[in-house]
Amino acid sequence: MAGSDLSDCIGSVLELVALGMAGDKDNRTSISYGNCGLSADAPEHYVIKEKLKWLDAEKVAMLKDAKVRNIMHNSLDNVMSNRVISCKTAKEIWDALKTQCMMAIKKNRRVVLVQEYEQFDAKVDESITDTYDRFLTLLNDLSLVEKEFEREYSNTKFLRALP
Known part of the structure; x- marks a missing residue:
């Protein structure tokens, strides 16, 4: 259900x-x-x-x-x-x-946040600071649903997301 x-x-x-x-x-x-x-x-x-x-x-x-x-x-x-x-x-x-x-809600939220993390990319008209704030908010939301990524992986992910 x-x-x-x-x-x-x-x-x-x-x-x-x-x-x-x-x-x-x-x-x-x-x-x-x-x-x-x-x-x-x-x-x-x-x-x-x-x-x-x-x-x-x-x-x-x-x-x-x-x-x-x-x-x-x-x-x-x-x-x-x-x-x-x-x-x-x-x-x-x-x-x-x-x-x-x-x-069920927590599991669904986790799936959505992980998908958002995997597809994270900087927006064209967004500053690096704004992109970093958005990425940090995403990481914090992920930690609230007990899903965390290694710091090195997250740093690499962020750098790859930059234009």
Whole structure:
């Protein structure tokens, strides 16, 4: 799934969630934490209450969490749905989708920047200082996406780019 398809999908899920819970802060909190009879600050090794002991508010929160999980799974294609199938709550699904999306965006950004680096050339009406500033900005952007070139290679690349 392309990055834009995933972001469109996530945007649609957010709209559906917002429509279903607009103005209901308590339920949004329950859903966002994937509450199933637990507080938001429950420890990692929590024990879920038996369903018979759930309060009415906990039942409503669990039902809404199940609805949001269902909407999310139905909104995703098979590949993405399989990646989040093991998530137990809507919050876990959201975090997994957000992580996948961020990784895809970072990877795509890296590819674009590397291509720009490989095709870097000085512009005809550009001074050496401006060309160097543009090249340095490109190198800094590349380092932000964890792609760096050896200094000697970069210096040679810059010199070759000059007219």
